[in-house]
Amino acid sequence: MKKELIDIVGESNLIDDERLDDYLVDGKNSKFRVIPENIGQISEIMKLAFRENLKVVPYGSGTKINIGNIPSRVDLLLSLSKLNKILEFNPDDLTVSVETGIKVSDFNRFLSEKGLFLPVDPPFADKCTIGGITAVDSNGPMRLKFGKIKDMVTAMKIILSDGSIVKTGARVVKNASGYNISRLYIGSMGTIGIIAEISLKLHPFPESEKNALLFFNDISDFINFCESVRDSFLIPSYLEYLSPSFVRFLPKGIVENFVKNYHLSLIGFDGFSETVDWQLEQIKVLSKKNNCQKTFIPFDAGNSLLSHIRNFYLLFADSLIFKVSVVIPEFKNVLHKIKSLPFENKFQEAVLSHFGSGIIYVIYPLDNINDDNKVIELINMVEDIAIDSGGNFMIEDIPLKFKEKVSVWGRKNKNSKIMKRIKEQFDPNNILNPGRFVGGI
Amino acid sequence: MLNNKIIKKLESVVGREYVITDDNELIVYECDGFTKEKHKPEAVVFPADTEEVSEAVKILYNEKIPFTARGAGTGLSGGCLAVYGGVIICLTRMNKIIDIDFWNRTAVVEPGVINLLISEKISKNGYLFAPDPSSQQVSTIGGNVAANAGGPHTLKYGSTINHILGVEVVLPDGTIEQFGGKIEDTNGFDITGLMIGSEGTLGIITKIIIKIIHLPEGYETFLAVFETMDDATSTCSEIISSGIIPTAMEIIDDVMINALEKAFKFEFPKNAKAVVVIEIDGIKKGMARIGEKITNICTANNAREVKTAKNDEERDLLWLVRKNAFGAIGRIATNYFTNDATVPRTKLPEMLKFINEIGIKYSLTIANTFHAGDGNLHPAVMYDETDTDQVERAFRASEEIMKKCVESGGTISGEHGIGFYKKGFMHWIFSEEDLKFMKNIKKIFDPDRLCNPGKIIE
Numbered sequence: 001m002k003k004e005l006i007d008i009v010g011e012s013n014l015i016d017d018e019r020l021d022d023y024l025v026d027g028k029n030s031k032f033r034v035i036p037e038n039i040g041q042i043s044e045i046m047k048l049a050f051r052e053n054l055k056v057v058p059y060g061s062g063t064k065i066n067i068g069n070i071p072s073r074v075d076l077l078l079s080l081s082k083l084n085k086i087l088e089f090n091p092d093d094l095t096v097s098v099e100t101g102i103k104v105s106d107f108n109r110f111l112s113e114k115g116l117f118l119p120v121d122p123p124f125a126d127k128c129t130i131g132g133i134t135a136v137d138s139n140g141p142m143r144l145k146f147g148k149i150k151d152m153v154t155a156m157k158i159i160l161s162d163g164s165i166v167k168t169g170a171r172v173v174k175n176a177s178g179y180n181i182s183r184l185y186i187g188s189m190g191t192i193g194i195i196a197e198i199s200l201k202l203h204p205f206p207e208s209e210k211n212a213l214l215f216f217n218d219i220s221d222f223i224n225f226c227e228s229v230r231d232s233f234l235i236p237s238y239l240e241y242l243s244p245s246f247v248r249f250l251p252k253g254i255v256e257n258f259v260k261n262y263h264l265s266l267i268g269f270d271g272f273s274e275t276v277d278w279q280l281e282q283i284k285v286l287s288k289k290n291n292c293q294k295t296f297i298p299f300d301a302g303n304s305l306l307s308h309i310r311n312f313y314l315l316f317a318d319s320l321i322f323k324v325s326v327v328i329p330e331f332k333n334v335l336h337k338i339k340s341l342p343f344e345n346k347f348q349e350a351v352l353s354h355f356g357s358g359i360i361y362v363i364y365p366l367d368n369i370n371d372d373n374k375v376i377e378l379i380n381m382v383e384d385i386a387i388d389s390g391g392n393f394m395i396e397d398i399p400l401k402f403k404e405k406v407s408v409w410g411r412k413n414k415n416s417k418i419m420k421r422i423k424e425q426f427d428p429n430n431i432l433n434p435g436r437f438v439g440g441i
Numbered sequence: 442m443l444n445n446k447i448i449k450k451l452e453s454v455v456g457r458e459y460v461i462t463d464d465n466e467l468i469v470y471e472c473d474g475f476t477k478e479k480h481k482p483e484a485v486v487f488p489a490d491t492e493e494v495s496e497a498v499k500i501l502y503n504e505k506i507p508f509t510a511r512g513a514g515t516g517l518s519g520g521c522l523a524v525y526g527g528v529i530i531c532l533t534r535m536n537k538i539i540d541i542d543f544w545n546r547t548a549v550v551e552p553g554v555i556n557l558l559i560s561e562k563i564s565k566n567g568y569l570f571a572p573d574p575s576s577q578q579v580s581t582i583g584g585n586v587a588a589n590a591g592g593p594h595t596l597k598y599g600s601t602i603n604h605i606l607g608v609e610v611v612l613p614d615g616t617i618e619q620f621g622g623k624i625e626d627t628n629g630f631d632i633t634g635l636m637i638g639s640e641g642t643l644g645i646i647t648k649i650i651i652k653i654i655h656l657p658e659g660y661e662t663f664l665a666v667f668e669t670m671d672d673a674t675s676t677c678s679e680i681i682s683s684g685i686i687p688t689a690m691e692i693i694d695d696v697m698i699n700a701l702e703k704a705f706k707f708e709f710p711k712n713a714k715a716v717v718v719i720e721i722d723g724i725k726k727g728m729a730r731i732g733e734k735i736t737n738i739c740t741a742n743n744a745r746e747v748k749t750a751k752n753d754e755e756r757d758l759l760w761l762v763r764k765n766a767f768g769a770i771g772r773i774a775t776n777y778f779t780n781d782a783t784v785p786r787t788k789l790p791e792m793l794k795f796i797n798e799i800g801i802k803y804s805l806t807i808a809n810t811f812h813a814g815d816g817n818l819h820p821a822v823m824y825d826e827t828d829t830d831q832v833e834r835a836f837r838a839s840e841e842i843m844k845k846c847v848e849s850g851g852t853i854s855g856e857h858g859i860g861f862y863k864k865g866f867m868h869w870i871f872s873e874e875d876l877k878f879m880k881n882i883k884k885i886f887d888p889d890r891l892c893n894p895g896k897i898i899e
């Protein structure tokens with residue numbers, strides 16, 4: 001097998017066993033690790049894997065590789081790091097086509113020379129790849145204004161499990177020619193094909209970006225504030241909520257004044273400078289109206305705080321991180337229920353929310369927790385709260401020893417029959433990322 | 442074959458008065474806005490709700506009779522033709538707005554709701570449903586979703602697909618599934634995204650969760666007048682590349698101006714070769730500077746004049762005129778035929794030259810009014826349907842334009858869909874493997890090929 005892989009990618013593109021530990025997938029070793037240099041090689045690798053029933057894990061830079069359930073087997077780790085070329089760039093048309101192994105940071109640096117950017121702000125943007133954020137549908141605070149990667153993708157080239165190379169969409173900004181199969185692949189966790197090329201719509205870089213930090217006594221004041229933002233003409237790029245317990249985890253020097261248990265909100269604006277400044281003026285008015293205790297408008301350390309929010313995972317090692325999505329009126333209710341969970345101070349949650357988008361991250365640091373059963377109990381209870389409020393639940397981060405005992409996608413799954421049919425159609429031998437996705441897919 | 446026994450069964454589901462089998466009444470349902478091709482269905486049923494759709498579909502599924510969903514029938518690619526006969530399931534009775542949720546900026550609607558009625562209903566609360574196809578006064582939201590319809594304002598706001606959060610679908614075997622929901626992030630494959638633009642071939646959409654957006658604080662609408670089409674298209678290209686994304690940017694050429702003048706007496710500037718309608722919206726503060734930049738770009742590209750809509754009435758009138766452009770063609774030709782091929786925006790100048798050459802080559806008049814900001818063309822080729830040679834030439838001309846769009850890096854449909862008309866051109870943009878990939882999608886949902894068969898890829 002090794003020889004066949006070398007025949008395809010060349011010896012130098014095989015990662016040897018000495019570096020095995022750098023490429024663990026949920027603690028699992030891979031038999032082989034290859035770095036193909038082009039789509040043709042990926043296709044050849046997949047043909048081999050299809051024939052020999054090798055279980056394949058597509059790999060970008062590994063920043064999101066722990067999302068999803070533990071794969072049932074990893075035979076072949078397929079790194080896309082050498083597929084990192086810009087294929088076609090039309091700055092005047094605000095479109096670009098790239099190979100998916102390109103890093104988001106390199107990509108945006110390239111675009112910035114022409115005054116453009118891709119408005120997605122996932123965690124670990126300095127490392128993660130376009131392919132990775134597409135496969136897991138990763139995003140950040142800015143989704144409030146700009147949407148998710150699905151709103152930017154116009155076309156894809158995909159390698160299917162049998163090695164065939166297919167294209168979806170078109171490299172134009174508006175398209176109604178055939179099925180929108182790209183959408184099926186966004187967030188599909190590499191379970192039905194390997195996304196090798198992507199065409200995207202871009203945005204002009206804003207002239208000005210500023211934000212404001214607001215301090216509230218309680219959640220109700222914060223929500224009232226958000227309501228008045230909603231009823232205004234303001235167009236925030238993001239609207240973040242940080243619970244008092246979350247704020248305590250921030251490095252010193254970013255938010256000085258949290259002696260009191262304040263609930264914080266970071267709200268950002270971008271666009272023409274006079275438009276941004278006018279919106280900040282409005283925020284001054286609205287925050288006064290809504291019992292805001294303290295404000296920084298604009299907030300000078302805003303970019304630093306925003307960066308910590310985007311990469312908040314770094315603040316919480318060895319933690320349970322739930323992503324709960326709810327309709328906004330349920331926000332307060334869900335937080336209240338979570339606060340009232342009967343664990344007698346055993347678990348102290350920190351909460352971060354991309355509020356306007358209905359995303360709540362509930363974080364439980366797990367240091368000094370020895371009672372495994374209690375952790376599982378907690379997971380089930382948080383899931384029930386999310387589902388009972390009509391929301392969505394998933395575990396984004398969880399120590400491996402607990403991960404073995406749960407499904408990170410929750411206990412109940414919708415549409416499982418049709419999802420299974422999709423998987424069977426595009427990966428009949430179940431060789432692509434087996435076991436990682438919803439319902440055992 | 443549809444026999445009396447099956448018709449009786451269908452009648453028992455939807456009620457006798459909601460089944461049409463009379464040959465004369467069926468004529469209405471033999472085509473949509475693409476009038477060249479006609480296929481009469483054997484029956485039309487009008488279900489009242491999801492359960493009735495499901496029951497009707499189950500009957501047809503068991504009898505292996507093809508069925509096709511239909512809304513207002515304004516589609517332009519023959520998407521709801523009953524190619525193999527069978528039954529049309531017309532969803533116009535399912536026209537309720539079920540729920541409007543301003544906090545979440547969502548609404549739940551039935552597929553038969555007319556697009557414009559949604560915005561009319563929520564505008565007093567300061568909200569809007571952004572996708573605005575020119576047919577919005579009559580077309581249904583279900584049809585919009587099936588075709589992934591666009592409209593002038595998709596330049597800033599995106600097509601229908603960017604405004605749908607979830608759908609309820611009756612699958613081809615009659616089972617009812619909910620995909621997506623009011624919240625945007627749901628675990629699992631994004632089947633909602635796949636359903637949008639699938640032209641009713643994967644199931645029948647019976648409920649739609651849409652996003653609604655806040656009305657902007659202000660608008661500025663400009664009308665720039667040009668002596669040449671080249672200057673007009675270059676202006677649009679330059680506005681985009683300068684970093685401004687207007688809400689809409691539409692070009693109307695001289696042939697169309699002439700038709701519109703006859704229909705509306707709008708008093709467009711005389712002897713202009715093209716006018717560009719440019720709209721920006723958003724927060725008023727800062728808009729003046731964007732407006733100034735736009736005006737400067739127009740002037741630098743030899744605009745004869747740049748007018749601004751002075752008030753809402755002037756703006757509304759301008760859009761009314763634009764959206765009824767195709768209707769106005771009736772003033773200058775007996776028939777016309779349009780396609781919606783799309784090119785990268787930078788290719789617009791050469792495409793418009795090409796369209797002009799095609800008009801000369803086939804001795805036909807072609808009017809252009811199109812979404813320049815999106816690179817989405819709408820060449821209206823005029824002909825007289827009593828002259829078979831002209832009809833033939835008109836279709837050849839349209840085809841040649843589409844082919845050129847593909848060669849320029851574009852695609853054959855930006856917002857109307859493939860339907861029946863364009864399926865023969867799919868191999869221009871997709872390989873055999875790509876098409877097989879699409880056929881496999883169809884196979885997952887509709888292995889018996891009963892649900893709107895003969896469309897897109899088959």
